[in-house]
Amino acid sequence: MDTEQPKLSVLAVDDEPMNLKLLDVLLKPLELNIEFAEDGTKGLELLEKNQYDLLLFDIMMPGIDGLELCKLARLNPQHKDVPVLILTAFGAKESLLKAFEAGAVDYITKPFYGPELVFRIKAQLKLRQLQRSMETFTNELNLQVLKAMKTERELLQSQQALSEANKTLVDWAHKDALTGLWNRRKAWDLMEYEAERSNRQKRSIGIAVMDLDKFKNVNDTLGHEVGDAVLKEAAAILSENLRKGDILARWGGEEFLLVFPETDLEGSFQAANKMRLALQEARWELPGLEGMTVSIGVTVKQPGETWTEAFKQADDALYRAKENGRNRVEVPLKGIPS
Ligand SMILES: [Mg+2]
Numbered sequence: 584m585d586t587e588q589p590k591l592s593v594l595a596v597d598d599e600p601m602n603l604k605l606l607d608v609l610l611k612p613l614e615l616n617i618e619f620a621e622d623g624t625k626g627l628e629l630l631e632k633n634q635y636d637l638l639l640f641d642i643m644m645p646g647i648d649g650l651e652l653c654k655l656a657r658l659n660p661q662h663k664d665v666p667v668l669i670l671t672a673f674g675a676k677e678s679l680l681k682a683f684e685a686g687a688v689d690y691i692t693k694p695f696y697g698p699e700l701v702f703r704i705k706a707q708l709k710l711r712q713l714q715r716s717m718e719t720f721t722n723e724l725n726l727q728v729l730k731a732m733k734t735e736r737e738l739l740q741s742q743q744a745l746s747e748a749n750k751t752l753v754d755w756a757h758k759d760a761l762t763g764l765w766n767r768r769k770a771w772d773l774m775e776y777e778a779e780r781s782n783r784q785k786r787s788i789g790i791a792v793m794d795l796d797k798f799k800n801v802n803d804t805l806g807h808e809v810g811d812a813v814l815k816e817a818a819a820i821l822s823e824n825l826r827k828g829d830i831l832a833r834w835g836g837e838e839f840l841l842v843f844p845e846t847d848l849e850g851s852f853q854a855a856n857k858m859r860l861a862l863q864e865a866r867w868e869l870p871g872l873e874g875m876t877v878s879i880g881v882t883v884k885q886p887g888e889t890w891t892e893a894f895k896q897a898d899d900a901l902y903r904a905k906e907n908g909r910n911r912v913e914v915p916l917k918g919i920p921s
Contacts, residue, residue, distance in 0.1 A: 591708050592616035592633070596626035596652060597641035597670060602693065606639065609697050610704065623647025630656055636711045637704065638667045639691075642678050650678070653685040664714065666707040759833040761811060762818035770832035770840055774890060777830070777844045787883040789843035789851025792897040793858065796876045796909040798837035805871045812869055817862060817877075824861045826854060848883045848914060855879045856912045863910060876910035 593615050595606050603619045610617060618633070620626040623646050630638075630652075638656055640649035647655075649669055656662045669682040669690040679690055689707060691700050757769035765773065781788045795817060802810040814837065821839060825831050830842035841858065843851045862877045880901030884893035900913040907913065 590614060590616050591636040591711070592618070593637045593639060593704075594618050594620065594626065594629055594633070594635045595639040596620045596623065596644070596649070597639075598622055598644040599641070602641065602670065602695075605695055606700075609695060609700055613701065613705065613708075615708075623649075623652050626652055627655060630659055630662060634661050635665055636715075637707055638662065638665055639670055639704075640667060640687075641670045642675065642682060643672070650681055650685050653682060653687050657686040666711055668703065668707060762815055762833050764818050764822070764839070765830065765832040767832060767834060770830065770834070770842070773830050773832075774842060777842060778884070778890065781844065781884070782886045784845070785886050786845045787847055787885050788893075789841075789846040789848065789854070789881065789883045790893055790897050791841040791843070791851060791855040791858070791879050791881045791912075792834065792894070792901050793839045793841065793855070793877050793879040794901060794905070795837040796878055796905075798875075801872065801875075805869075809869055809872065813867070813872065813875060816865070816867065816869070817875065820861050820865050821858055824858055829854065846883070848881070851881050851883055852912060852914060855881045859910065859912055878904035878909045879912040880904055881912055881914050 593610070595603055595617060596619075597603050597606075598621055600621060603621070607617060607619070618629055618635075620629055623644050626640070627647060638653075640652050642649035649671075653667050653669070656665065656667060666689070667682075667687045669679065669687045670693060671679055671682070671690050672693050682690065689703055691703055757765060759766045777788055795813070798810065798813070801813055814833075818831075818833065818839070821831055821841075825841075826843070828844055830840075830844075832840045832842075834840040841855060843854050846854065856879075859877055859879055862875055865875070867874060878901060880897040880899065880903070882893055882896040882900060884890060896915045900915055903916075904911040904913040
């Protein structure tokens with residue numbers, strides 16, 4: 584693994600040229616890039632210019648000494664975590680303590696004892712290598728995490744945009760533009776589905792065909808804008824009173840359709856009558872409009888019957904509701920087989 588690493592670089596600063604020569608010879612087997620400086624000023628220049636993996640500072644130097652250099656290296660972002668080894672005369676304990684306080688990690692006593700020097704330097708370089716691998720690994724990991732977050736966010740955004748676009752498309756195809764209710768085409772789809780379900784389960788489906796009473800008068804006397812507002816408001820009132828699972832659609836001009844799955848005639852009558860009362864009691868805040876009522880024809884489609892038969896019965900019942908004075912719910916005259 585060591586061979587895969589790039590050469591590590593070391594800066595050695597000592598005011599005695601002999602010490603630098605000695606370091607050069609002793610460290611040769613480690614195959615390092617070593618640069619030398621004979622005073623603190625030169626050392627500082629090199630620290631500004633280059634990136635090192637290990638710093639060797641003589642403690643006693645004229646001008647900028649090893650302690651000062653150590654502190655300055657710690658202030659340099661490029662070298663703040665790079666290990667500093669202090670080169671010191673044997674027994675200079677006091678200055679050594681100061682060097683540790685200044686951020687040095689270890690020391691080597693002079694005169695150099697080759698094997699110890701190599702051992703201490705190798706130990707620090709090993710640590711430095713590990714530290715660098717960790718940095719690379721952490722950076723790479725952070726990068727991957729950021730990339731993943733970005734991708735996920737973008738994916739989510741495009742999914743949302745797509746699903747909204749789809750929803751709009753579906754709405755356009757299936758809903759009545761004025762009232763927002765299902766349109767006739769979608770209502771047929773839903774009824775086909777319910778018919779199959781009811782045939783399988785052998786249960787009846789209720790339907791109610793409803794027509795706003797004297798709606799033509801509204802259009803004629805108050806104008807089409809008020810007429811449209813009435814249709815919208817009526818649709819909203821019907822929607823509010825809709826039972827879960829029931830289907831409400833705009834069936835024609837002022838005609839609405841209700842489908843009550845798994846419901847008998849009595850239940851369908853009640854549900855339709857609730858709608859009638861809701862419309863009758865509604866407060867219409869439209870200029871000139873005193874109130875609206877609705878006439879409703881209700882029937883049930885038994886399993887096996889066709890929708891055509893059921894609609895014939897419901898339309899007949901609606902006709903009688905109108906004939907009998909409007910604002911009423913009527914059911915077929917002949918008994919419904921159960
Ligand atoms: Mg010296």
